[in-house]
Amino acid sequence: MMTSSSTHKKTLHSILATKLNNLTIPTTTSSSSPDHDEFDFNDVFGPTSSTNPNPNSSIFLGDPQIIHNRSHSFIGPSPRYTLSKSLPFSHDFDAESSGEEENEVEKVENVQVGKAGMGYRIGPGDFEIMRVIGKGSFGKVFQVRRRDRSVVNGDGGDGVIGDGIYAMKVMRKDTIIKNNHVDYMKAERDILTKVVHPFVVQLRYSFQTKTKLYLILDFINGGHLFFHLYRQGIFSEDQARVYTAEIVSAVSHLHQRGIVHRDLKPENILMDADGHVMLTDFGLAKEIDESSRSNSLCGTTEYMAPEILLAKGHNKNADWWSVGILLYEMLTGKPPYTHSNRKKLQEKIINEKVKLLPRLSGEAHSLLKGLLQKDPSLRLGSGPRGGDEIKSHKWFKTINWKKLESRELQPKFKPDISGEDCTENFDKCWTAMPLDDSPAPTPTGGEHFHGYTYVAPNPWLSSPE
Numbered sequence: 303m304m305t306s307s308s309t310h311k312k313t314l315h316s317i318l319a320t321k322l323n324n325l326t327i328p329t330t331t332s333s334s335s336p337d338h339d340e341f342d343f344n345d346v347f348g349p350t351s352s353t354n355p356n357p358n359s360s361i362f363l364g365d366p367q368i369i370h371n372r373s374h375s376f377i378g379p380s381p382r383y384t385l386s387k388s389l390p391f392s393h394d395f396d397a398e399s400s401g402e403e404e405n406e407v408e409k410v411e412n413v414q415v416g417k418a419g420m421g422y423r424i425g426p427g428d429f430e431i432m433r434v435i436g437k438g439s440f441g442k443v444f445q446v447r448r449r450d451r452s453v454v455n456g457d458g459g460d461g462v463i464g465d466g467i468y469a470m471k472v473m474r475k476d477t478i479i480k481n482n483h484v485d486y487m488k489a490e491r492d493i494l495t496k497v498v499h500p501f502v503v504q505l506r507y508s509f510q511t512k513t514k515l516y517l518i519l520d521f522i523n524g525g526h527l528f529f530h531l532y533r534q535g536i537f538s539e540d541q542a543r544v545y546t547a548e549i550v551s552a553v554s555h556l557h558q559r560g561i562v563h564r565d566l567k568p569e570n571i572l573m574d575a576d577g578h579v580m581l582t583d584f585g586l587a588k589e590i591d592e593s594s595r596s597n598s599l600c601g602t603t604e605y606m607a608p609e610i611l612l613a614k615g616h617n618k619n620a621d622w623w624s625v626g627i628l629l630y631e632m633l634t635g636k637p638p639y640t641h642s643n644r645k646k647l648q649e650k651i652i653n654e655k656v657k658l659l660p661r662l663s664g665e666a667h668s669l670l671k672g673l674l675q676k677d678p679s680l681r682l683g684s685g686p687r688g689g690d691e692i693k694s695h696k697w698f699k700t701i702n703w704k705k706l707e708s709r710e711l712q713p714k715f716k717p718d719i720s721g722e723d724c725t726e727n728f729d730k731c732w733t734a735m736p737l738d739d740s741p742a743p744t745p746t747g748g749e750h751f752h753g754y755t756y757v758a759p760n761p762w763l764s765s766p767e
Contacts, residue, residue, distance in 0.1 A: 425509055426516060429470055434735040435728050441472040441514065444737075445521055445725060467723050468506060471517040478515070487515060490584045493561055494519075500709050501552040503572060503582040522580050524573035524717035525727025531568050535635050539666055542632040544713050545571075545579050547693075547701045549625060552581045554689025557618045562596070563587050566624035567605050568631065573727070577713030590617050603644055604637040608652050608676045619678035622692070626673025633666065634659055638674070652676070665697040 429446040436443035448466045478487050494505035494517070507518040524530075527545065531537065537545070549571065556563055563584065570583040586600045595615030607623035609616045630638045638656045641647035656674050658667050672682030672695065683692045693703055705711050717727050725733045 424507060426511065429468065429518070431470070431737045432467075432723065433725050433733045434737065435469065435725060435733060437735065441474050441477075444470045444472065445723065446470040446518075447723070467521045467523075469503075469519045469521045471519065473515040473517075475510075475513055475515060486585060489588060491515075491517065493584050493587050493589065496559060497556065497561070497584075499552055499555045500707060501548045501578065501580055502555070503580045519582070520580075521723075522572035522574050522582070523719055523722065523724050523727070524575055524577070526569055527571040527573055527579060528568035529727055529729065530573060530715075530717065531632060531635075537632045539633065539663060541713070541715060542629060543698065543701065544706075544711060545632065546625070546629050547698060547703070547706055548579045549581065549628065550689055550692050550698075551703070551707055553621050553625060554693070556587075557621070557688055560589050560591055561587055562590050562616075562618050563621050563624075565601050565605070566621060566628060567602050568628065571628075573717055575717070575719050576709075577716040578709060592617075603647050603651075604639060606648075606651065607678065609678050611648050611652055616678070618688075619681050619684045622673055622681055622683040623675075623678075625692075626670055629666075629673065630656070630670055633662060663697075665695075665699075669695050669697040 428449055430449055431444045431446055433445045434442055435445050446468050448468060473487060478484055491505070491508050494508075498504065503522060504520045505517060506520065507516075509516050549566070553563065553566070563581070563586070565583060565586040566581075570581065572580040572582050574580055588596055588598075590596055595617055599610060599613065601610060601620075601624075603611075605624040605627045607616060607620040610620055627637050639647060639650045639654065641650060656670065658670060662670075669682070669692075673692075675681040678684055682695070683689055685691050687694075692698075693701075702711065720726065
């Protein structure tokens with residue numbers, strides 16, 4: 303016969319077992335560390351880099367965390383960099399006002415959608431969060447669905463703006479201000495409003511609340527080039543040729559608009575359902591005119607041009623170096639310069655001659671040598687013809703550039719996609735994360751982000767004439 307003591311002990315064991323079964327482990331190690339709660343495209347394939355967040359301090363303190371033998375994007379000191387005050391954006395499609403956002407207590411700087419001041423205001427409540435597709439130092443990137451909304455057309459009639467799948471990049475204002483990255487975040491939004499190209503991800507909306515900035519971009523469901531490259535190991539020259547040509551086309555367009563990307567790498571290149579590549583993440587991009595140079599130390603070390611590392615000042619030629627590194631990695635499976643210690647990696651990039659594999663064609667060798675010239679004035683693409691000099695290289699002789707830029711050249715490889723909202727080509731370490739857009743403190747100095755709102759000029763946003 304069981305005693306009351308043993309019965310009590312059994313009951314306690316049962317309760318303990320139930321609690322252990324329901325035990326959950328938090329996804330972050332410290333709830334007091336706001337920098338790791340939210341997200342930026344730069345670190346989609348790994349945890350936030352351990353680089354010092356202060357841009358005025360040394361960036362080579364210890365070894366970085368390496369994911370797949372590469373470091374993360376970062377911004378270093380710039381002698382010319384100063385934190386700007388409020389500089390309103392000017393764009394034909396800006397429309398500022400404030401109103402109550404559906405799901406948050408704070409007010410949102412909304413975007414007016416519609417013609418002649420008629421329509422409705424858009425904000426975070428217009429988007430249903432579906433999955434996390436990335437996480438970084440400033441916040442998160444979510445796959446979201448645009449909710450159906452009834453609107454008033456320009457002619458006074460009623461209509462509906464339908465739903466759609468997008469990527470929503472959410473950035474914390476307090477982290478941006480703390481790290482002196484206000485100018486970079488403003489530049490990203492401003493540049494994206496000016497770029498329309500078949501191989502560049504399109505910005506559809508931007509808006510803000512008191513604590514966060516939001517960018518709504520096209521969701522590209524094929525995943526990152528990084529994902530496919532490390533799944534396949536290497537690309538054939540024919541496969542890499544189409545990708546490189548599309549990247550060259552996109553970068554040439556940016557340069558014609560006076561924009562330098564400065565963070566070209568496979569993690570920042572997406573692949574759409576048809577197998578075309580799409581350039582994304584303009585967080586380090588900058589507008590630089592032909593006669594100017596930037597002295598910022600920024601980018602991802604494996605892809606940084608020697609002139610950036612030497613602080614000699616850089617311009618658009620630095621992007622062509624990165625394209626060369628990209629091509630090398632596509633053809634060989636890894637960048638030409640790698641090291642687990644960032645300072646030693648820097649020294650290799652500056653001093654070592656690139657080693658070309660004999661199995662590559664002579665035309666590929668010639669292109670890589672041209673793009674990976676350490677002297678930027680001798681680099682392919684540095685001349686007055688710019689990107690056209692690269693397009694006319696013999697490695698691209700089979701490319702019809704007119705057809706390519708009309709998206710008529712079909713890549714042989716297409717990602718395996720089950721539908722418009724498919725995320726199978728994104729790393730499961732992100733897509734399995736909880737769907738929470740966590741709260742953030744209201745920062746001081748919120749005036750830095752005045753004028754952030756934007757609506758892309760889409761035909762379906764206005765009624766027919």
